[in-house]
Amino acid sequence: MSDETDPGDGRPLRVAVIGAGPAGIYTAEALTRRAPVPVTVDLLDRLPTPFGLVRHGIAPDHPKMRAIRDTLHRALDDPGVRFVGNVEVGTDITLDDLRAHVDAVVYTYGAALDRPLSIDGEDLPGSLAATDLVAWYCGHPDADRARVEASLEGVRRAVVVGVGNVALDVARVLARAPQELEPTDMPQHVLDALAAAPVEEVTVLGRRGPAQASFTTMELRELDGLEQATVLVDPADLELSPAAEERIAGDRNATRNLAVLREWTGHRPEPDRVRLHLRFHRRPVRLLGADRVTGVEVERTTVDDEGRAVGTGEYEVLPADLVVRSVGYRGQGLPGLPVDQRSGTVPNEDGRVLRDGAPSAGEYVAGWIKRGPTGVVGTNKHDARETVASLLADAEAGVIRPSGDRDDLVQTLRARGAEPVLLEDWRAIDAAEVALGATRGRARTTLHERESLLSAVRAAAGR
Template sequence: MTTEGAEPGPSPSPDRPLRVAVIGAGPAGIYAADALTRQDDVPVAVDLIDRLPTPFGLVRHGIAPDHPKMRAIRETLHRFLDHPLVRFVGNVDVGTDISIEDLRRHVDAVVYTYGASVDRHLGIEGEDLPGSLAATDLVSWYCGHPDADRTTVEAALRGARSAVVIGVGNVALDVARVLARTGDELEPTDMPQHVLDALAGAPVQEVTILGRRGPAQAAFTTQELRELDGLAGATVLVDPKDLELEPDAEERAQADRVVSRNLAVLREWATHELAPGKIPLRLQFFSRPARFVGSERIEAVEIERTAVDGDGRAYGTGELELLPADLVIRSVGYRGVPLPGLPVDERSGTVTNEDGRVLRDGAVSPGEYVAGWIKRGPTGVVGTNKHDARETIAALLADAADGTLRVGGPVDDLVQTLIARGGEPVLLEDWRAIDAAEVALGETRGRARTTLHEWDSLLAAVRAAAASPR
């Protein structure tokens, strides 16, 4: 990447490839690295940088651990990390360990793929009462994220008998399913032991999922929806009245394959009766929270019944009811936050861009690109990031082909620079040491793996492997 006022450098060559830093080693970042190295037109070398000492982003720390098939995606992603032109550089916090400006001196282009990690707020009375959690906090905790707020989450779970999950996306379904599972069902997962102990000890006796609109507007996928059924300790219940649609709404719903499949599943569940010895897991539509009620902690959610207009927008009917709840999980979306030196639009929570090219003050910023949730917002499934990353990398490669993007002068190696500054970058072999330590820990408990959840334990695994004889 050329600095302001500098002469453009030469075109990339095998002797001096285009150096690209991809910030964020989740699916979007890994797919971007794969797209860069899969083509033969532009010689490249990729540094895949992540703040955590572990790769895979939300595949590791966002997909519920009782999703073995979904979490197996990381085995596919792992193969991309083995490419000789890709270097995983974990445990590096861009903006703290190295500024964006300094990073740009080491590379010719930067692709920001660090996702959207902050929850959106409801903005209603009582939202900050004890017992009210963002889904981001609960998910980070049960997935073993090293930054998870263990104290707050476990305090909210203690004594929680009635749980309400607000939202009807896949994350909301994950949360509800984990809360409704028995300890025996969760035991084989890779959850940290303290998570298994806390969930097994939580006295949850009912779970309700609230959607402010109808089933035809829900954001979950059919596969995710189906996984609510068949839980050992819960029966899924749906009010048949919530599934009654006007003829024109029914016609629109049936024209959408996902919606029609979801409705078929929900209508099957509407015939369920609560089985003896099981807890109810309810899906309740046309219900939006008006306020959370409680003094020392949440005691109930006041709900306003809604209706949906012809454009699918919800509006209040004025009909209110109180739903007892001592645990509320708010799953109403994620938003991106800025890195120091990278502006994020406050309204959308994304980096302003044009086909993946970052815009600063309305103009394309040469050599800066964006992919994934920080580009488009928190939409789609894991595979959506593949197409999204390819679009961005196509823009980058087009810029390299037409001379907009050229290589700069020689600079010090990024990893060596970080080490010289006292950093402890985690490379692929170091990640393999963490991976092996997690597998070994899981074997002591009869599992395939147990997630290491603390910064110290993650880095201790790296240091122990480095100190052992080769």
């Protein structure tokens, strides 16, 4: 390590990580536990709560998966890491001002925008992005409660477009019996709205075949364990061309998925049970309706030798009161940060942010905003380590170094009128949610309004 990275005053390298989801927390963990020099991390998030998509993306009926936040919490307890929530970069502090407080910045704020279908009728009431519905049932403070609940009112038939894990989450939540959701940490208004929706049929649409579906086998199998739903699969949808058979031979996930789907081809509709259809080789071409969605016109497809969906010119209409699109996420830029509009990612090389094609000293990226919305939660750990390796190599080379005295970021934010939420404040929110859950016999109930979250902080501090 060069002397330049370890100044005489012994001041640690100061790093700001923007985004306190798994990618940000894994980045903070790698920085404080693997760096050969002292490092301190300010872990910023625009929400008053940490954990990102683990809190606001993983479906609440997946308690084992959501329990990963217990593991993530251990990284927040590191004395070298400071959680600074309820701070929006670009509003509470500019990117340039933030960089004046630290020696390096790592952007890990994810990819929160949905990808549209770009078809006629997509803007009708009753048409939602999965991001909107997931944010609502997970209790995200920015969820559009009125719009989602209006879309759910009176819904009997729902169509979910997409064959990834999020699409299956949405379908599963819509098809569950109210008593199955009651023990979860969903806000009470979510439980009430879902219980009141008279869902009879949920159809999951894939524009290509089962061999190209991106959901995992574990997520798929869960559909067959719902109390009031029967999974229905058309055996004709599972017929594969020789090219497709060859493609999936080396794909363990696709092979397992196909085996599960074939087990279900013998299922038949049952009285008083939700019909949960998995339909492949169909792509939506327009949403029908005047005042709200009444149906989806779909075109039959085949899959060519390159794995692309090709229209056949055969059309049908699926009745639907609700259409939820789940066809991917994309990132957006922070003020002053470049984002490739096509990929929805920050241009980078091994995690180093590129500006005008060249690495920008002291700027790094990790997680979905780095690589796109791929992988599972654990994928972010390896991704974060790659970025941290680049950062530390730059420190070794003297590209970044501790330099001069810096004002404390939290003091600066408070002086500007912001209300940063620190780790102890988050513990107050956590305790309030546990206490609210106990009033209804649950382990926790999510506080979904920003003011409620901040009120829990103020109450604990006696303010």
